[in-house]
Amino acid sequence: MRITQSEDGWFCGLVDGPCPTDQWLVHVEDPGHGAINTFYGVVRNHNEGQAAASVDYDVHEGLALKSLAALCTEIVASLPVRLYVIHSCGMVAVGEASVVIAASSAHRAEAFEATRRCIDQLKIRVPIWKREIAPDQSDRWLDGHTIRVD
Amino acid sequence: MQIRVMALGVFRTVAAEFVVDIRDNACVRDVREALESRLSVESSGMLDTLARSAFAQDDMVLKDSDPLIEVDCLSILPPVAGG
Numbered sequence: 001m002r003i004t005q006s007e008d009g010w011f012c013g014l015v016d017g018p019c020p021t022d023q024w025l026v027h028v029e030d031p032g033h034g035a036i037n038t039f040y041g042v043v044r045n046h047n048e049g050q051a052a053a054s055v056d057y058d059v060h061e062g063l064a065l066k067s068l069a070a071l072c073t074e075i076v077a078s079l080p081v082r083l084y085v086i087h088s089c090g091m092v093a094v095g096e097a098s099v100v101i102a103a104s105s106a107h108r109a110e111a112f113e114a115t116r117r118c119i120d121q122l123k124i125r126v127p128i129w130k131r132e133i134a135p136d137q138s139d140r141w142l143d144g145h146t147i148r149v150d
Numbered sequence: 151m152q153i154r155v156m157a158l159g160v161f162r163t164v165a166a167e168f169v170v171d172i173r174d175n176a177c178v179r180d181v182r183e184a185l186e187s188r189l190s191v192e193s194s195g196m197l198d199t200l201a202r203s204a205f206a207q208d209d210m211v212l213k214d215s216d217p218l219i220e221v222d223c224l225s226i227l228p229p230v231a232g233g
Contacts, residue, residue, distance in 0.1 A: 057232070058162070060225060063210075098233070099233050119233060122233055123230075123231070123233040124230065127206075127230050128231065128232030129160070129230060129232075130231045143199075143229055144232075146203070146230075147211060147229070148203070149204065149213055150215065
């Protein structure tokens with residue numbers, strides 16, 4: 001896993017293949033936090049009316065890590081949370097996790113908000129692209145959100 | 151001068167990388183226009199995606215007006231779709 005983390009309470013990373021779902025707790029547990037919220041983005045077997053078997057994630061790794069770190073920094077600066085986010089690179093099959101987010105806070109509202117903000121912003125800011133592969137092995141690249149800055 | 155543009159996402163269906171010839175002291179917009187000319191011949195269906203794509207040098211997303219000084223390689227970043 002390629003990671004970036006901060007003493008401010010966030011951890012982000014990129015992993016080859018499906019995301020492990022058993023590694024987030026150590027990064028968000030805090031004796032002062034009474035709420036932990038998790039989000040797993042999981043590859044589903046259909047999209048836009050078409051069957052899917054897997055997704056191949058193409059990633060600009062340097063820029064993606066930088067974008068994830070900026071996103072975590074923003075969230076932790078505005079909400080009293082600890083935050084963990086990892087995303088897959090490469091092939092992820094139906095039922096496997098491609099993104100795992102965990103947020104902890106003293107009370108539940110901030111953990112919910114941090115998790116939602118993290119996945120919503122990740123989808124429109126982080127340079128990651130999906131090539132969806134059908135059961136017959138045909139494929140297509142999915143459209144997304146521009147990150148042009150002008 | 152020559153600039154290599156590394157393809158990412160859907161641009162990989164066209165080429166692993168593009169090499170474009172542009173004038174000295176060019177800016178990112180010149181690379182975009184050179185790619186536009188090439189894609190209009192080879193893969194016109196990609197022109198809309200090109201218009202919505204960004205360019206990056208290493209880990210920095212550039213503006214079209216940014217000058218290319220001592221730059222020989224960029225990445226083209228089509229609209230993103232993580233998660």
